[in-house]
Amino acid sequence: MSILIDSNTKVVCQGITGHAATFHMARAIAYGTNLVGGVRPGKGGMVHLDVPVFDTVQTAKDETGANASIVFVPAAQAAGAMIEAIEAEIPLVVCVTERMPVLDMVRVRHALKGSKTRLVGPNSQGILTPGQCKLGVMATVNERPGHIGIVSRSASLTSEIVSLTSAAGFGQSTTVGIGGDPVHGMGYVDCLELFFADPDTNAVVLVGEIGGVEEEQAAEYLKTAANTKPVFAMVVGRHAPETRRMGHAGTLRALGGGSAASKLEALRGAGVHIIDNPALVGPSLKSVL
Amino acid sequence: MNLHEYQAKEILSHYAIAIPKGRMASTADEAGAVAREIASKKFAVKAQVHTGGRGKAGGVRIVATSESARDAARAMLGSVLVTDQSGPKGSQVSQVYVEAGEDVAQSLYVALLIDQKAGQMALVASREGGEDFEELAARNPEMMVILPLDAAAPPARKALKGFAGKLGLSGALADSAADLFRALAKAFVDLDASLIEINPLAVTEDGRLVALDVKMVLDDNALARHPELAVLRDQDDLDPVELEAQRHEVNFVRMDGDIGVAVNGAGLALATNDMLVEAGGRPANFMDIRTTATSLQISRGFDLVLKTPGLKVLLVNIHGGGMTPCDTVAEGLGISIRRTGAKLPIVLRLAGNNADFARRFLKNCGVVFHDAQDMNEAVATAVALARGTKKGAAK
Numbered sequence: 087m088s089i090l091i092d093s094n095t096k097v098v099c100q101g102i103t104g105h106a107a108t109f110h111m112a113r114a115i116a117y118g119t120n121l122v123g124g125v126r127p128g129k130g131g132m133v134h135l136d137v138p139v140f141d142t143v144q145t146a147k148d149e150t151g152a153n154a155s156i157v158f159v160p161a162a163q164a165a166g167a168m169i170e171a172i173e174a175e176i177p178l179v180v181c182v183t184e185r186m187p188v189l190d191m192v193r194v195r196h197a198l199k200g201s202k203t204r205l206v207g208p209n210s211q212g213i214l215t216p217g218q219c220k221l222g223v224m225a226t227v228n229e230r231p232g233h234i235g236i237v238s239r240s241a242s243l244t245s246e247i248v249s250l251t252s253a254a255g256f257g258q259s260t261t262v263g264i265g266g267d268p269v270h271g272m273g274y275v276d277c278l279e280l281f282f283a284d285p286d287t288n289a290v291v292l293v294g295e296i297g298g299v300e301e302e303q304a305a306e307y308l309k310t311a312a313n314t315k316p317v318f319a320m321v322v323g324r325h326a327p328e329t330r331r332m333g334h335a336g337t338l339r340a341l342g343g344g345s346a347a348s349k350l351e352a353l354r355g356a357g358v359h360i361i362d363n364p365a366l367v368g369p370s371l372k373s374v375l
Numbered sequence: 376m377n378l379h380e381y382q383a384k385e386i387l388s389h390y391a392i393a394i395p396k397g398r399m400a401s402t403a404d405e406a407g408a409v410a411r412e413i414a415s416k417k418f419a420v421k422a423q424v425h426t427g428g429r430g431k432a433g434g435v436r437i438v439a440t441s442e443s444a445r446d447a448a449r450a451m452l453g454s455v456l457v458t459d460q461s462g463p464k465g466s467q468v469s470q471v472y473v474e475a476g477e478d479v480a481q482s483l484y485v486a487l488l489i490d491q492k493a494g495q496m497a498l499v500a501s502r503e504g505g506e507d508f509e510e511l512a513a514r515n516p517e518m519m520v521i522l523p524l525d526a527a528a529p530p531a532r533k534a535l536k537g538f539a540g541k542l543g544l545s546g547a548l549a550d551s552a553a554d555l556f557r558a559l560a561k562a563f564v565d566l567d568a569s570l571i572e573i574n575p576l577a578v579t580e581d582g583r584l585v586a587l588d589v590k591m592v593l594d595d596n597a598l599a600r601h602p603e604l605a606v607l608r609d610q611d612d613l614d615p616v617e618l619e620a621q622r623h624e625v626n627f628v629r630m631d632g633d634i635g636v637a638v639n640g641a642g643l644a645l646a647t648n649d650m651l652v653e654a655g656g657r658p659a660n661f662m663d664i665r666t667t668a669t670s671l672q673i674s675r676g677f678d679l680v681l682k683t684p685g686l687k688v689l690l691v692n693i694h695g696g697g698m699t700p701c702d703t704v705a706e707g708l709g710i711s712i713r714r715t716g717a718k719l720p721i722v723l724r725l726a727g728n729n730a731d732f733a734r735r736f737l738k739n740c741g742v743v744f745h746d747a748q749d750m751n752e753a754v755a756t757a758v759a760l761a762r763g764t765k766k767g768a769a770k
Contacts, residue, residue: 110697161596184666187597188489189567192526195494211696223697225728240642241666245694245727246750266641269494295642298491322645325652327628327661363650365751 087286088215088260089235089277090178090204091154093118095219098152098176100125100143100159100167103134107158110182110223111135117220122150143167143174156212156221157181164208165190172203179271180221181207191269198271205271211241211263214248222263224248232257234371235281237274238293239266239300243322246364247291254368256375259287266295274304282313289316289375291367292358296323296346305352316374320361321349376593377425381472382607383591386566387573390558393585397474399423400448407445409473410438417476419587420447424466425609427590428458430506434468437476444473477585482575483542484508485556487563490523496563498522498530498556502542504575530560544578551584566604567597616679624668625676632657633687634761635680637708639664639699647692650750656758659683666698673707674714681717689721690757692750695728705733709740720745720760724753 097114101107102124112135115121123137123146130141140146143155155176159167164183171179172194186208198205206213212222217231224241228249234256238244241263248261262277264270274292281287294301301321308314324346354360361370378386384394396413400406410418418441422434429435434456436447448471457465484504490497501518503511512519520541524530532553539552555576563571570592577585598605620627626641634651636658638644644663651658660680664673680689691708695701705725711717721744725733737744745760747753759765 113697162599185596187567187600188569188594189496189526189564189597192489192495196525196527211698225694225696225700227695227727238642240640240645241696241698242638242640242644242663242694243642243646245696246643246646249694249726268489268491293642295645300491303492320646322642322649324649326645326648327630363653363750364646365650365749 087284088218089280089284089287090206090213090260090262091215091219091221093120093218095154095178095221096120096122096150096152097154097156097221098123098125098143098146098150100155100157100171102126102139102158103129104158108135110158114220117226118217119219119221122152143170143176147174147176152176154178154180154221157183157207159183161186165194168194168205169197172197172201172205175202177202177204179203179205180210180212181205181271182210182212182223183208185209186267188267188269191267195269204276206262207265207271209267209270210265211244213260213262214258215260216258224261224263228252229261230257233259233286233288235259235277235284235287235290236261236293237277237281237290238263239295240293240322243293243364247293247367250364250367251291251371254371256371259284268298273300275307278304278307278311278317282311282315287315289318289371291361292317292319292353294319294321294349294353296321296326296349297344299344301349302352305356305358308356308358316359317357318359318361318367318370318374319353320364320367321346321353376595376598376604376608378591378593378607379423379425379609380421380589381423383571383589384586386591387562387571387586387589390562392555392558393583394589395419395474395477395585395587397472399470400473401452401470403445403449403452406448406471406473407441410441410444413473413475415475418444419474419476420444420451421472421474422451422456422468423470423472424456424461424468426456426458426461426466427509428460429456432456432458434458448473477577477587478580479575479577479587480580481578483578484574485559485576486570486572486574487524487559487568488570490521493523496524496526496560498524498538498560500538500542508574524560526564530557532557548578548582548584555584567594567601568592569594620662620676620679623672623675624665625672625679626661626663626665627676627679628661630658630660632659633685634757635659635683635686635689636692637662637664637677637680637689637704638692639694639696639704640666643692643694647690647750647754650754651690651758654754654758656754656761659686664699664704666696668699670703670706670710673704674710677708677711678715681711681715681719686719688757688760689717689719690753691721692724692753693733694726695730695733697728700728701725701733702729702736705736709737709742712742713740722747722753722757722760724748724750
């Protein structure tokens with residue numbers, strides 16, 4: 087099994103006719119992803135990548151029975167695309183778009199409240215269930231089916247962790263890139279819950295970074311969660327170069343969290359196995375599992 | 376994008392938020408003239424630099440006469456202001472803002488920001504603002520009051536008046552505070568701001584609310600829809616090398632070590648930096664190649680790294696993903712090595728998409744490098760080469 091996606095997932099691609107979407111969706115199809123249609127306003131009726139293109143997400147869903155969407159839409163229009171998918175009640179939406187305005191994401195988060203949609207991203211490399219479905223832009227050279235769940239804010243570091251868990255003989259159940267933007271869809275806690283409920287996931291690697299408070303939130307959740315599995319975590323940026331800041335640092339500190347030290351302390355306190363650097367992923371997993 | 380105090384104040388004044396009368400000056404005589412023109416019984420002379428903590432570092436002086444305003448400006452202009460937030464290099468003062476001083480009865484703190492935890496806008500305030508606010512708030516987070524706001528609709532007046540009440544304001548002052556909060560929320564949404572901070576927000580002795588200092592940060596990702604704000608960017612404030620890197624889709628921060636570092640992706644770059652420092656290495660820079668960078672842009676990024684004075688080693692750590700395959704980076708490196716004629720030892724760690732092809736490509740270009748199998752080996756080799764405990768251009 088896996089979380090969020092598997093070989094039965096029926097995918098539509100929003101912005102399918104674009105250059106990046108065409109490039110990456112062709113690879114996803116070659117990987118085995120079941121792409122059933124595309125959306126591009128004004129281009130309804132055409133065929134692209136051998137699937138029908140529709141004017142709206144709702145028609146695409148009605149005509150194809152799609153249960154997931156991947157958004158390849160430029161930053162200025164991406165919020166609208168996500169909200170359209172949420173209104174069409176697509177159960178899973180993945181957005182790979184980078185550099186989205188934060189207030190646009192605040193509006194998307196508002197639309198998500200009480201909806202039937204789970205959003206991953208924006209600025210996400212996507213979700214991968216090895217051997218079954220690739221809903222994103224990640225490399226697929228070192229992945230292999232297995233039982234480690236991976237959830238990460240960083241695409242490049244996920245590639246590294248995937249490759250190291252494979253080399254250590256484990257493989258992955260599913261990898262989820264939640265994206266590094268300040269306001270985004272699913273977070274660590276949502277993914278941990280799903281991984282804990284998935285019979286095919288034996289342990290989770292959480293890849294964290296400095297900034298924000300999500301690692302601390304994950305630690306809070308893990309302290310009280312009833313049904314957990316071994317969780318391993320890495321937090322990078324312990325020696326990050328200090329960039330100049332303006333007056334809000336104190337405010338953000340007062341609102342909680344942010345530094346590598348505070349994240350590591352919180353995670354350690356929640357019983358998480360801390361991995362000091364990527365080179366130690368294999369040995370750490372082997373020593374516990 | 377950070378705005379200067381004077382820019383932020385001018386913008387807020389268009390939203391009917393009261394600010395002291397003031398003007399910019401770039402010479403001491405001009406500062407004196409501005410003070411005479413404002414005709415107040417006291418003046419504030421303030422260095423316009425993009426850093427917090429100015430007050431305590433001597434970047435804000437309160438003076439009584441136009442002559443002393445001129446003298447204060449003379450002392451500040453051309454000096455380098457080092458504050459506890461500016462970093463050791465500090466910021467050069469090329470302009471000062473001269474404004475009327477106010478008789479302050481109480482200093483409040485008010486900010487609008489994005490509460491990441493909740494994924495929404497929030498109004499954050501404290502009844503004790505002023506110079507020491509940051510330390511105070513870090514020690515006593517309970518002194519902050521927070522009101523979540525909806526970005527799609529103007530906040531309800533009742534909630535805002537209630538919020539003013541929590542700051543100890545009542546009567547007419549609570550009404551003006553509610554107006555001010557509402558105006559701030561509108562400005563925040565209109566401008567695509569990431570932060571608007573008024574500290575202090577003065578309650579004057581004659582019962583007005585006046586924004587004495589304003590910090591405003593705009594969302595870089597939204598600047599495309601605000602051309603009138605984009606032109607306010609202060610080019611002088613950015614390190615020219617970092618600015619050049621940004622133009623080429625490369626994130627770059629200068630550091631003071633001797634190992635040049637190039638990595639694809641911020642997360643992997645942070646991890647590489649951690650490992651280098653913990654192995655006793657001294658990174659010369661922090662560089663991450665954005666997924667949108669082309670090989671030509673990447674080559675410009677490498678040029679910047681290779682130009683670093685005193686550079687001993689170049690460490691390249693690429694895990695080729697779907698967006699940045701290894702060969703794109705190898706092409707960039709090949710172009711840059713040819714263009715700069717750099718002869719220093721190169722440690723290369725390539726994994727993921729097109730890694731083997733990239734290695735062959737570089738060898739065919741005649742680029743000599745240490746071929747590291749993993750990050751551990753790459754970091755250890757780079758540190759040994761930088762310390763001179765390992766010699767030779769390649770193994």
